[in-house]
Amino acid sequence: MIIDNAGGLVFRPPSEARSFILRVTIGCSHNRCTFCSMYKDSKFRMRSLEEIDGIIDRGALAMPFIRRLFLADGDALVLPTDHLIHIMEKCYASFPHLNRIGAYATPADLIRKTPAELERLRNAGLAIVYMGIESGDDEVLQHVCKGTTAALTLEAGKKALAAGMKLSAMILLGLGGKSRTKEHARHTAELVSALNPTMLSALSLIIPQNAPLYEEVQNGTFLPLTARGFLQELDSMLRHMTMKNPCIFRSNHVSNLLPVGGTLPKDREEMLADLEAYIPQADDIRPLLNDTGNF
Ligand code: SF4
Structure with a gap:
């Protein structure tokens, strides 16, 4: 649900499907990840408080039932x-049934905030942040210009958890391509095990034609995984994950070849069994559709 006239495409996590989407910025301040085209057509800007306050007022009139x-x-x-605190206080004051606010947060955003600032944000009602980890392998992160390292990502996620926020983290299967799949799987599993986020989603790499990585696929410098490769990578990640506390794991996004989900570590064997049954036939069931490396 959105009341806006700022233009550009709007994205939100699947679990925020029923949320009121309040665009406090337009675009992404980083906007350099070579696999991502989400905000390539949006010029980044922070919206003024006046502009945001107006949207909250109109939203509260049109949709007072928002939770x-x-x-x-x-x-x-x-x-x-x-x-952010001004915005959240106004939201809670304007929507009488509001009980949760969430936001995307990059590792750099979380690193920049002090623990005291994150606690203030949590106390003001920021209950969940969604952080794109993508990979725990520094070589992969550097190759795709993610603008962070595995160590900084771990520190950022731990800060959000320490402030009492729920942390929903995303990792991207296939991001290392064929040449780096083993390292991507192992190092990503190590990072998420050390972080132990509240929720973890494993999406599969889909390369849009306007993303810089598409060019690498075309000139043969990035070799995408096959269907079987994606699932073998997921299998390897799950085997290397050693979370101690319950983590809700999902790999059931529209990009994924086989829906897999459960709570780690409890349901790991069941998820691995599902994968093992499907992996041998994966390339026959889901061959590559074209030379872009996408299904
Ligand atoms: S993936 Fe990278 S470019 Fe895309 S929204 Fe996230 S930080 Fe920005």
Whole structure:
């Protein structure tokens, strides 16, 4: 649900489907990841508090029943902490049934905030942040210009958890291509095990034609995984994951070849059994559709 006239495409996590989407920024301040085209057509800007207040007022009139609200676009936490707190206080005052606010947060956003600022944000109602880890392998992160390292990502996620926020993390199967799949699987599993996020989603790499990585596929410098390769990589990641506390794991996004899900570590063997039954036939069932490396 959105009331806006800022233009550009709007994205939100699947679990925020019923939320009011409040775009406190337009685009992504980083906007350099070579696999991502989400905000390539949006010029990044932070919206003024006046502009945001007006949207909240109109939203509260049109949809007073809202219970959840999501701060967009790509990295809402890039805003100054005082602005975010002003926005959230106004949201809770304007939507009488509101009980949760969420936002995307990049590792850089979380690193920039002090523990005290993150606690203030949590106390003001920021209950969940969604952080794109993508990979725990520094070589992969550097190759796709993610603008962070595995160590910084771990530190960022731990800060969000320490502040009492739920942390929903995303990893991207296939991001290392054929040449780096083993390292991508192992290092990503190590990172998420050390972090132990509340929720973890494993999406599969889909390369849009306007993403810089598409060019690498075309000139043969990036070799995408086959269907079987994606599932073998997921299998390897799951085997290397050693979370101690329950983590809700999902690999059932529209990009995924086989829906897999459960709570780690409890359901790991069941998920591996599902994968093992499917992997031998995966390339026959889901051959590549074209030379872009996409299904
Ligand atoms: S993946 Fe996230 S941080 Fe990277 S460009 Fe896309 S929205 Fe920005």
